[in-house]
Amino acid sequence: MSVNKVPSALAIGIARGGLEVKQFMRQRESVVFTLAFPIMLLAIFGSVFTNELSDGVTFSQYFVAGMIASGLVNTGFQQLAIMIPVERDFGTLKRLQGTPMPASSYFIGKSIVVFVTMVIQIALLLIAGVLFFGVNLPTDPAKWFTFTWLIILGSAASTALGIAFSVIPKSGRGASAVVSPVVIILQFFSGVFFVFTDLPGWMQQVAAIFPLKWMTQGMRSVFLPDSFAAQEVAGTWETGRTFWIILAWLIAGLVISIKTFKWEQAR
Amino acid sequence: MSSVINVRGLEKSYGANKAVAGIDLTIEPGEIFALLGPNGAGKTTTVEILEGFRDRDRGDVSVLGTDPGVKGEQARKWRNRIGIVLQSTNDAGDLSVYETVAHFAKYYSNPRGVDEVIDAVGLTDKSTALIRTLSGGQRRRLDVALGIIGSPELLFLDEPTTGFDPEARRAFWALIQDLRKSGATILLTTHYLDEAEALADRVAVINQGKIIEVATPALLGGRATSLATVSWKGPNGLQSERTDNPTALIRKLTETYKDEIPELTVKRASLEDIYLEMIGGADVSQ
Ligand SMILES: Nc1ncnc2c1ncn2[C@@H]1O[C@H](COP(=O)(O)OP(=O)(O)OP(=O)(O)O)[C@@H](O)[C@H]1O
Numbered sequence: 001m002s003v004n005k006v007p008s009a010l011a012i013g014i015a016r017g018g019l020e021v022k023q024f025m026r027q028r029e030s031v032v033f034t035l036a037f038p039i040m041l042l043a044i045f046g047s048v049f050t051n052e053l054s055d056g057v058t059f060s061q062y063f064v065a066g067m068i069a070s071g072l073v074n075t076g077f078q079q080l081a082i083m084i085p086v087e088r089d090f091g092t093l094k095r096l097q098g099t100p101m102p103a104s105s106y107f108i109g110k111s112i113v114v115f116v117t118m119v120i121q122i123a124l125l126l127i128a129g130v131l132f133f134g135v136n137l138p139t140d141p142a143k144w145f146t147f148t149w150l151i152i153l154g155s156a157a158s159t160a161l162g163i164a165f166s167v168i169p170k171s172g173r174g175a176s177a178v179v180s181p182v183v184i185i186l187q188f189f190s191g192v193f194f195v196f197t198d199l200p201g202w203m204q205q206v207a208a209i210f211p212l213k214w215m216t217q218g219m220r221s222v223f224l225p226d227s228f229a230a231q232e233v234a235g236t237w238e239t240g241r242t243f244w245i246i247l248a249w250l251i252a253g254l255v256i257s258i259k260t261f262k263w264e265q266a267r
Numbered sequence: 268m269s270s271v272i273n274v275r276g277l278e279k280s281y282g283a284n285k286a287v288a289g290i291d292l293t294i295e296p297g298e299i300f301a302l303l304g305p306n307g308a309g310k311t312t313t314v315e316i317l318e319g320f321r322d323r324d325r326g327d328v329s330v331l332g333t334d335p336g337v338k339g340e341q342a343r344k345w346r347n348r349i350g351i352v353l354q355s356t357n358d359a360g361d362l363s364v365y366e367t368v369a370h371f372a373k374y375y376s377n378p379r380g381v382d383e384v385i386d387a388v389g390l391t392d393k394s395t396a397l398i399r400t401l402s403g404g405q406r407r408r409l410d411v412a413l414g415i416i417g418s419p420e421l422l423f424l425d426e427p428t429t430g431f432d433p434e435a436r437r438a439f440w441a442l443i444q445d446l447r448k449s450g451a452t453i454l455l456t457t458h459y460l461d462e463a464e465a466l467a468d469r470v471a472v473i474n475q476g477k478i479i480e481v482a483t484p485a486l487l488g489g490r491a492t493s494l495a496t497v498s499w500k501g502p503n504g505l506q507s508e509r510t511d512n513p514t515a516l517i518r519k520l521t522e523t524y525k526d527e528i529p530e531l532t533v534k535r536a537s538l539e540d541i542y543l544e545m546i547g548g549a550d551v552s553q
Pocket residue numbers: 267281284286304305306307308309310311312313354553
């Protein structure tokens with residue numbers, strides 16, 4: 001009967017991305033919160049810690065790297081692991097399941113909305129950082145190259161892990177209580193709020209398993225002078241290792257998402 | 268052409284609760300088929316198995332020649348041909364009616380016109396309104412719009428008109444009849460007997476997971492041949508008589524009364540009477 005082919009998963013995924021961005025932008029409170037929260041944190045930490053970590057490296061400079069990295073985790077992992085159970089409770093997912101839209105299109109749509117919100121969030125954070133908190137932007141193109149792949153890879157990994165983790169909360173209502181502590185603990189362990197090398201060794205070792213520590217360290221390699229690398233745990237930026245570890249988490253997140261994704265809460 | 272839906276020996280339990288206890292069902296192309304039954308009878312469970320949402324424990328099921336448990340690309344092709352209106356959905360409402368319908372249209376190979384569908388469900392006035400500002404009945408109409416946007420060959424409707432005002436319900440019936448004219452097959456569940464009577468070619472009454480009877484609305488429960496009750500006002504007040512031949516009785520009465528027979532009524536069992544009798548033994552405690 002139908003002469004046309006069912007639209008491709010990619011085409012539907014891109015349409016979903018546009019729709020999700022539109023939906024996000026209409027939730028004004030959450031837009032303001034998502035975009036302004038990192039700037040508020042930067043303002044607080046920037047005023048509390050005014051010391052220099054080494055010559056020319058202010059705490060704000062160190063902290064902005066951590067804030068960008070944890071922005072990756074917040075807009076992707078945290079947001080999705082909380083929102084998807086809500087959509088599941090509402091029956092939004094079940095309705096989608098009944099259409100020819102495949103799960104992959106849903107994932108693509110989520111990656112797009114995460115990427116877009118994250119880029120806006122980071123742009124605002126950097127603008128505020130430069131204007132008000134004396135943050136210096138790198139001038140070396142190689143650093144901007146690292147910055148770019150870190151954001152793309154980091155946001156993809158964060159999205160995939162958020163979808164994977166979304167099967168754990170049993171309901172939309174309880175999701176935040178399950179997800180937020182995980183994120184906050186990771187932030188403490190990964191050297192977002194404190195200088196990583198000041199943390200106890202065991203914390204550093206636990207953090208090294210998870211991607212946030214690597215995203216943070218990667219961002220430090222972008223925003224801090226190369227001389228600072230000597231103060232890292234390994235004495236270098238470990239850029240190659242950072243890439244592979246985040247990639248491994250991306251793949252793990254994808255595999256788990258594809259294998260375990262649930263459209264409906266089993267009752 | 269083969270049947271659109273073919274079910275043999277379908278069973279499904281939730282723990283110890285046997286929600287579907289051996290159902291057979293055949294639905295032909297172009298048919299409007301209604302499932303009637305009390306709360307908890309197993310209607311939604313049956314329909315959701317046919318829609319591919321739930322697994323079954325036992326039985327053979329074919330929907331448009333495909334097992335609803337199908338996965339991957341095959342599932343997409345199959346879903347492209349069916350439309351679903353679930354019993355309850357509660358979407359987050361930050362999109363307008365038009366945006367939502369237009370978006371769902373992108374999922375299908377041959378979608379209907381967005382404005383045409385919005386008009387068909389009577390939401391033209393609300394086209395630019397955000398979903399969260401819609402009333403319950405208007406949301407339900409949006410559900411129907413999303414169910415038909417893909418020009419489905421087979422449409423599932425689980426209590427589609429719950430929350431509709433009487434006028435909207437009539438308009439919905441006309442919409443369903445139009446869909447059938449264009450060749451679609453329709454399976455709906457309902458608690459409204461007038462709806463089943465107005466729409467359905469055949470009705471299945473289901474209770475405690477079993478189909479009690481399948482018939483046209485006119486023949487259900489031996490309705491056409493059931494006794495009629497003739498009543499009129501006699502010398503000693505209201506009188507009535509149950510008979511299988513009311514015409515003969517009235518002919519006899521006309522001889523007695525010559526003129527008008529006072530307060531004459533002839534009543535056959537309504538679909539509702541028949542239905543209540545059929546499910547009368549129902550254990551409604553669950
Ligand atoms: N997901 C579920 N988990 C456990 N039990 C369920 C589930 N869904 C339905 N049931 C049970 O199965 C039986 C049939 O339910 P079903 O929803 O199919 O009834 P229904 O005929 O659609 O009723 P209604 O007219 O109220 O919509 C009920 O006893 C119900 O409690």
